Amino acid sequence: MNKYLHETIPNLKPFNYERHHDTYFINQQWVLVNGISKKKSIYTFKEDNILEISRKDDVIKTSWTLNILNNFTIETEDGLITVEAYFKDDDILVLNNQEKEEFAMYINSTNYDDELNSVEDIQTFLKEKYKKKVSSIIYDHEFYYIEQSKEFGPFKVEELAEKVKSGEISAYCFVKDVNEYDYSKRMRIEDLIQEL
Template structure:
């Protein structure tokens, strides 16, 4: 992957036809984040190699194709472009232009009930999405805590929360992730509980 793209959006997964085509890519409503402040464009890649680009007052039908090396060719208003496709996760798609240091970022709005019309809408969508993701990760993860120079654990956040509620431990005890080696991040039980 080009270094500039990895610097801009780390941890992208390259398009994999078996994993992504049916479940994440085809017939989904992808809102283009680039230039959303000027106009909203929604891209829908159809099975029959039709690409529908919907704007406020009209829809353009054009074409797309994919080759054996997962290089996509897309007919746009500006002509034919070739891109590589990457996923940040189920709802974030990146089309990386093959001839320029330029990429397009899309958000899957198929299962999202609110309209994404502005930059503020995008920020709110991403904030809520990743807040929920962090909450889910924290909820399932385990942590050690330290109290009076002794280490205890590992415990889930729910278990730690119950200990705090029963006043068995302080909410201000330092915690460390099971994969961390020390408490240098200065995270407290209180910080974990407020993320749930």
């Protein structure tokens, strides 16, 4: 069953009590992605093993427990289910059902300013989230550039942007990541600058 989950959502990190429980899990407002187009549900795992499920004007209180193997049991409308918890990022939680080939995905909306009420809202959230992540990775990373068949670098993107601004090099020079062997990706300095 884990194979199905990991093929569907790669690069999951297992729930780690010390890292996740207090900071990223307890008292956070987890919006259920599955079925959001029909009905929005917010799950809040509270201390003392209370789980609050909010839907429009209705709040259901139920229970959850965590065992020594980091498996959760959750009391639902369908009975007691056992799930294994994973994080895609600190604000994306996946609960994998241990008895069926299905999982539930949640987004932590606690620190997110906009409402998550639809599939479009989820898409916007993910797009913004990964755009920021790419920008920060690009900002800190180094690249080589090639001009007139000579290679120069490595330089950070802001250094390359300064060279372009001063007219020292063209924004259309090809660049490659320090870990790449060649310029086959055909990425230009201009492409990097746009991501900043």
